[in-house]
Amino acid sequence: MDISGKIAIVSGAAAGIGRATAVALAKAGAKGVVIIDIDDTGMAETKKAVEANGAEGLVINADVTKQADLENIYTETDSWFGQIDIVFNNAGIVSGPPPYPDSSLERIKLVIDIDLIAVIQSSTLAIRYMRDHGGGVIVNTASTGALNPLPSDAQYAASKAGVLHFGTSCESFAEEYGVRVNTVCPGVTETAILEKTGGGKRPDWLGPILENIKVLQPEDIADVVLNIIHDDSMAGQHVVVENEARAGAS
Numbered sequence: 689m690d691i692s693g694k695i696a697i698v699s700g701a702a703a704g705i706g707r708a709t710a711v712a713l714a715k716a717g718a719k720g721v722v723i724i725d726i727d728d729t730g731m732a733e734t735k736k737a738v739e740a741n742g743a744e745g746l747v748i749n750a751d752v753t754k755q756a757d758l759e760n761i762y763t764e765t766d767s768w769f770g771q772i773d774i775v776f777n778n779a780g781i782v783s784g785p786p787p788y789p790d791s792s793l794e795r796i797k798l799v800i801d802i803d804l805i806a807v808i809q810s811s812t813l814a815i816r817y818m819r820d821h822g823g824g825v826i827v828n829t830a831s832t833g834a835l836n837p838l839p840s841d842a843q844y845a846a847s848k849a850g851v852l853h854f855g856t857s858c859e860s861f862a863e864e865y866g867v868r869v870n871t872v873c874p875g876v877t878e879t880a881i882l883e884k885t886g887g888g889k890r891p892d893w894l895g896p897i898l899e900n901i902k903v904l905q906p907e908d909i910a911d912v913v914l915n916i917i918h919d920d921s922m923a924g925q926h927v928v929v930e931n932e933a934r935a936g937a938s
């Protein structure tokens with residue numbers, strides 16, 4: 689898909705990978721970027737950055753775990769811009785301390801709600817809208833944790849594996865409805881989520897991992913998301929963005 693003139697919805701856009709992708713979409717010529725998050729201050733900063741790069745930014749405060757909020761994103765975007773071409777379902781959290789298996793049941797459910805159920809619910813609204821309006825592209829954020837064991841946050845890894853296989857299962861919608869659903873699996877990326885993982889500081893279990901790898905930047909993931917949007921042959925696929933090993937790492 690050629691991004692120029694298109695309208696894109698980006699969740700988790702107040703920070704990190706979501707903000708970098710919102711800005712990259714503006715740079716690629718998107719007409720409008722809809723900035724979804726629960727962090728008003730961060731969303732206002734993203735809107736500024738999007739508009740500095742030539743697209744109109746529409747901020748919608750939405751908690752992706754609430755169905756009414758999700759539905760409002762689609763009705764408000766349609767009534768404001770009259771089109772929805774691209775959806776990047778990217779909002780996410782990690783479990784934080786204590787590590788699994790000591791995570792509370794409440795936290796386990798919240799992680800699954802935000803990281804998996806909200807992705808499926810938002811994708812469902814997007815697929816139905818795009819099916820009725822000539823097609824579109826959906827990219828969902830999973831993680832390399834979808835493919836590798838992550839014992840200290842097993843519910844996060846399980847949610848992300850669910851996101852990946854949800855995308856795989858949507859492959860045929862490209863041919864049936866003109867809607868391409870794909871998944872990006874970032875490796876460890878320099879965002880605030882790394883601090884949130886440890887409840888304000890990086891957790892001990894992440895230390896040895898970080899010693900051996902080069903951490904990715906949010907812009908690296910945004911580049912991959914834009915490539916997926918551009919590549920009309922991609923449907924039901926996932927792209928893994930690996931961390932390179934640090935020189936001299938064991």
Ligand SMILES: NC(=O)c1ccc[n+]([C@@H]2O[C@H](COP(=O)([O-])OP(=O)(O)OC[C@H]3O[C@@H](n4cnc5c(N)ncnc54)[C@H](O)[C@@H]3O)[C@@H](O)[C@H]2O)c1
Nearest residue numbers: 700702703704705725751752779780831874876877879881
């Ligand atoms: N940073 C990494 O190392 C890494 C690696 C793999 C995957 N990911 C995934 O990338 C995505 C983006 O994370 P990030 O690293 O940019 O972290 P981040 O914390 O910078 O951004 C996540 C955003 O999601 C928002 N959010 C959280 N709960 C929400 C809710 N209920 N409704 C709406 N918005 C909500 C937050 O406010 C935040 O702005 C997440 O899905 C994360 O799991 C991150």
